[in-house]
Amino acid sequence: MQTEALLHTPPDTTSEPTLVVDRLKAYYTTKAFGIDRDIRAVDDISLTVAKGEIYGVAGESSSGKTSLIKTIVGAIRPPLHVVGGTVRFNFGGQNYDIYDLKPDQLQAIRWRHLSYIMQGSMNVLNPVRRIKHSFYDFAYAHMGLDRATFWNTVRDHLRRLDLDPGVLESYPHQLSGGMRQRTTIALATVCTPEFIVADEPTTALDVIVQRDVLAMLRDIQRDLGSSFLFVTHDMSVHATVSDRVGIVYAGRLVEEADTPTLFRGARHPYTQHLVASLPKIGDTTRRASLSGRPPSLADPPSGCRFHPRCPLAMDICSKEVPPMVNLAPRHRVACFAVSGATS
Amino acid sequence: MSLLLDIAQVGKTFTQGGLLSRRTVEAVKDISLQIEAEKPEILSVVGESGSGKSTLAAMVLGQQLPTRGLVLFDGVDVASIRSSAARRAFMAKVQPVLQNPFEAFNPLKRVDRYLFATAANFMMAKSKPTRQEIEARVDRALVEVGLTLAEVRGRFPHELSGGQLQRTAIARALIPDPRLLVADEPVSMVDASLRMSIVNLFGSLRDRLGLSIIYITHDLATAYYISDRIIIMKKGEVVERGSARDVLDNPQHPYSIALKKAVLTPDFA
Incomplete structure (x- = not known):
């Protein structure tokens, strides 16, 4: 059904x-x-x-x-x-x-x-x-x-x-x-x-x-x-x-794509986590939970604000803010691990 | 086979209005429900707003007395509890977790104060506990939920995230070593990324501590994910009950079918 x-x-x-x-x-x-x-x-x-x-x-x-x-x-x-x-x-x-x-x-x-x-x-x-x-x-x-x-x-x-x-x-x-x-x-x-x-x-x-x-x-x-x-x-x-979804994390847009793309082919680790953690009727595989806590906007982490909780974090992530990069028409993401750390 | 909780043909009627405009509302009608003592489980209670879920929970907690029928906890009629010692012994066994952790704690008081007060209250029954004993008890409960006393000590509610605060509320409920938790919509106010951590915590409390949990929710997807048994309520009556997987995979009652149909899933994308 x-x-x-x-x-x-x-x-x-x-x-x-x-x-x-x-x-x-x-x-x-x-x-x-x-x-x-x-x-x-x-x-x-x-x-x-x-x-x-x-x-x-x-x-x-x-x-x-x-x-x-x-x-x-x-x-x-x-x-x-x-x-x-x-x-x-x-x-x-x-x-x-x-x-x-x-x-x-x-x-x-x-x-x-x-x-x-x-x-x-x-x-x-x-x-x-x-x-x-x-x-x-x-x-x-x-x-x-x-x-x-x-x-x-x-x-x-x-x-x-x-x-x-x-x-x-x-x-x-x-x-x-x-x-x-x-x-x-x-x-x-x-x-x-x-x-x-x-x-x-x-x-x-x-x-x-x-x-x-x-x-x-x-x-x-x-x-x-x-x-x-x-x-x-x-x-x-x-x-x-x-039709289209933008994901906001700690005051910044981190990913934006058409809804089917976002749910099937999300690239930002935060979006991937959000999509993967959704429970569904008929599916009992264990859902992981994200470690750490949401950042305070008064004192946000430096660089990419997701880096303290991110499984893909690299050196550059804590130093520079990742720019929004177009991966495909109507699919943008702000993540060094996805777009390459060339800025 | 001994029963931890035995709800037998329980009903609750509320009366509104005065002498001339008296109206009665049957919030719960003839519900029977058992939880076995040796088999800890998560029992989900699902239904729309106004279906009597919270009234049922209040009766299990002894906050509302049933109009008809009996609520027996460990063989003792909850309505017969009179003395404060008996009430304290009962409350040590059955603990609530509330919906909104931001409302459960006073924003102007430090969170640890509630933990210490609960520990002091329930340990008083034996002998007057020392500060170290209280702190050890609180720390043990916090470790069960993945926190430590060092993280929580001296913090105000606004200094903790919603997930941490809800875990603290669960730790507070664990302090007296209860047998049953009654959680009324415990994840509806918690962020999406932290929701599953609370739900997973319930599963591990059941498996590690042998705790039974009555999980009240209108989120069918988490009920399916974590619970062993489910009852579906509508207008004070149980319309369907059984193993969570069986009921939600293949609902029989028209209302359960409508409820399942209304659930939004990410597959629509």
């Missing part, structure tokens, strides 16, 4: 990419007792997301995944600040550089073109007001419709996602966790945005509900043709929904 993967429309890689992130650096800077400390949560990350593509970001907790996407959508607050690099979106032929926009311009593209399903997003619904108020507060101003049309659009959208429009009259606590999560996804997509960022949208849910929510995201992607930036530490979820 094998279930089918959640299929979706293939990405459009010929036209201009929807998102280009170039050498992005964002640090948390704290000043305490006259000492400045930088926590390099996003360190020199470049990536592009094509129109209609689901780009997965994987990595363990505190590897900087959430900081990366917060920086990409421009939702950062001190002490997190951008140190270098650019984030450029392309919506309908128009270019928007997130860190060149004025606050009101950013406000105008948010929700309309760019929406963000936050981690633990079930908690964005106001617990003491009916769900319709959350829809009104979030979406009404961005849609430019009169009230009657607005509510009709919202109801049509809920029906399209197989949700009963009756949920609008409910309070959040009256819904189950899965219903709440689906309602917040409906809320994030009601303005048919071109780019959707989802941070761990299924982590708190059990397996059956998780599958429903992923199927719903797939349907949205198919109907709207949106691009997704999909963040989760669960590699099985990436195998199911993502």
Whole structure:
């Protein structure tokens, strides 16, 4: 008995990419007792997301995944600040550089073109007001419709996602966790945005509900043709929904490839470990666990940040930062052992 | 054949609301379950949220008393435990491991404090232990999980990784030499690269120390990987039970089939 993967429309890689992130650096800077400390949560990350593509970001907790996407959508607050690099979106032929926009311009593209399903997003619904108020507060101003049309659009959208429009009259606590999560996804997509960022949208849910929510995201992607930036530490979820996956380790991108390539032919030792350690039903071979502990971003190891735990570590790994090298079209890796220690 | 744990037709009903709007919720309905004393095993309890897994665990731990039926541990009815000495003797045999290690430890207190307090509590029963005896006991438990007292001494929870902290929580549970661990979603908050180290640790505790473990999870893949027996729960009832491999290789009940179908695997890539 094998279930089918959640299929979706293939990405459009010929036209201009929807998102280009170039050498992005964002640090948390704290000043305490006259000492400045930088926590390099996003360190020199470049990536592009094509129109209609689901780009997965994987990595363990505190590897900087959430900081990366917060920086990409421009939702950062001190002490997190951008140190270098650019984030450029392309919506309908128009270019928007997130860190060149004025606050009101950013406000105008948010929700309309760019929406963000936050981690633990079930908690964005106001617990003491009916769900319709959350829809009104979030979406009404961005849609430019009169009230009657607005509510009709919202109801049509809920029906399209197989949700009963009756949920609008409910309070959040009256819904189950899965219903709440689906309602917040409906809320994030009601303005048919071109780019959707989802941070761990299924982590708190059990397996059956998780599958429903992923199927719903797939349907949205198919109907709207949106691009997704999909963040989760669960590699099985990436195998199911993502077109391409980037692996983040301690604030840096270490490998990026199309999903089948990444799961069958990963080259970076960390990615290989992540893929090999996944347990599967029907397979009882012993899974090794990685020695050592995840590095602290306040005091990361020198050179390649993975070298203290790496089975292939060489002398150069502790001295220099491995550059991102193209192994094949759409397959990049940052590892001296793979690309040869010539830098 | 003696039984370590004998759960006989246990049910738990919660009542909500006042006199006029009384509603009852049957969290657990007539569950029977045995673990043999001579045959240590890992028993997985699998089911969706709200299926009564955690209520069952709370009853095994004596935190909730069953509305109907009996929970016998080593032949003693858990509901009949009254005196603090008897309760301490029971708690020494059955220990919990919680879901989120970051919530299990107070962030403002050093982690070793919990270990020393647990050791002091359970060793008090014999005679007042000395500092050396306590430290030796704590160190022995930490070595069982692949840590040492030197690594943990004086550390705050934020100074340890999630995996190390969860191992410390397991070491704390091992201090009184328990016979049974009840682990409620112990790996759901641990990073992918460390998850398997915790699951492998459970296997080695079973094999080396002869410890039985009730492993509550909704992750079918790790349940298949590590457990000997499995029960699948839905709405407070056991819908399927048996050897983990048999049940998950070839599920019979429609709910078990749906559950297995919903599991995402890396093969989709």
